[in-house]
Amino acid sequence: MPSSTLPDRLVGVNLKMYFDAPSTTSYITAITKLFAPPASISTGVFILPSYPCLASASDLLDMTPQIILGAQNCHSEDSGAHTSEVSPLMLKQVGCRIVCLGHAERRRAPFNETDEVIATKVKAVVRNGMIPLVCIGEKSQSRIMSEGVGLAIRECSPQILSVLRAVQGDVPIIFAYEPVWAIGAQEPASADHVLAVVQDLKDLVSTLHERAEIRILYGGSAKPGTWRTLKQGLDGLFLGRFAHDVGNFERVVREVEES
Numbered sequence: 263m264p265s266s267t268l269p270d271r272l273v274g275v276n277l278k279m280y281f282d283a284p285s286t287t288s289y290i291t292a293i294t295k296l297f298a299p300p301a302s303i304s305t306g307v308f309i310l311p312s313y314p315c316l317a318s319a320s321d322l323l324d325m326t327p328q329i330i331l332g333a334q335n336c337h338s339e340d341s342g343a344h345t346s347e348v349s350p351l352m353l354k355q356v357g358c359r360i361v362c363l364g365h366a367e368r369r370r371a372p373f374n375e376t377d378e379v380i381a382t383k384v385k386a387v388v389r390n391g392m393i394p395l396v397c398i399g400e401k402s403q404s405r406i407m408s409e410g411v412g413l414a415i416r417e418c419s420p421q422i423l424s425v426l427r428a429v430q431g432d433v434p435i436i437f438a439y440e441p442v443w444a445i446g447a448q449e450p451a452s453a454d455h456v457l458a459v460v461q462d463l464k465d466l467v468s469t470l471h472e473r474a475e476i477r478i479l480y481g482g483s484a485k486p487g488t489w490r491t492l493k494q495g496l497d498g499l500f501l502g503r504f505a506h507d508v509g510n511f512e513r514v515v516r517e518v519e520e521s
């Protein structure tokens with residue numbers, strides 16, 4: 263995938279901190295076997311392992327460049343006195359092409375990352391030639407039931423606008439719409455809700471970034487079957503637990519590929 267071009271459809275999996283090093287190796291090895299040449303897919307497939315496994319994951323993915331390696335976060339500076347932080351420059355150097363930013367698990371305590379902090383990281387990722395995958399989403403489900411999608415739009419709009427204002431020109435950006443209340447649940451948010459929110463967010467983006475390469479994915483307890491209900495309004499899925507089983511991940515990728 264050229265760094266300036268996003269596939270129309272994307273399916274990615276965030277391993278979060280669920281996997282140890284040997285299980286990360288086994289998982290990625292199994293994925294490479296599924297999608298290695300001569301198999302060809304047009305869907306962009308990406309995997310976000312933990313930092314310590316990125317270099318070895320990059321080696322494992324060497325022969326399957328259609329699978330995109332990404333990181334789960336980064337610092338906003340390329341180098342300096344930032345003990346324990348991870349440089350976006352180094353992520354690029356070890357083979358990352360995507361960096362996830364502003365995940366709900368980073369926006370909440372104890373990290374409390376703000377839109378401003380996330381915007382500086384977006385700039386750093388773009389500066390280093392990688393693609394930011396920015397997670398957005400409203401916190402509360404109960405209020406949604408009384409207020410419709412208006413609350414979701416009000417919470418997500420500044421999250422999106424701060425990113426769009428941080429970058430100049432037609433750079434690729436991926437947004438993952440993840441209602442916070444749907445992360446780590448048994449079922450994803452309803453298709454009606456997701457499609458309504460994402461349509462409004464697309465309208466918002468198009469007023470500001472007409473030419474930008476922007477994709478909007480859904481995340482939050484997505485699993486096999488979820489795509490069928492969302493495919494008319496979304497550009498793909500951002501998966502967690504239910505794709506930590508290789509067979510489930512393959513099923514989701516095939517569902518997206520065949521739609």
Ligand SMILES: O=C[C@H](O)COP(=O)(O)O
Nearest residue numbers: 276445446482483502503
């Ligand atoms: O990063 C992925 C999302 O937070 C979704 O995770 P989940 O599918 O385990 O809810």
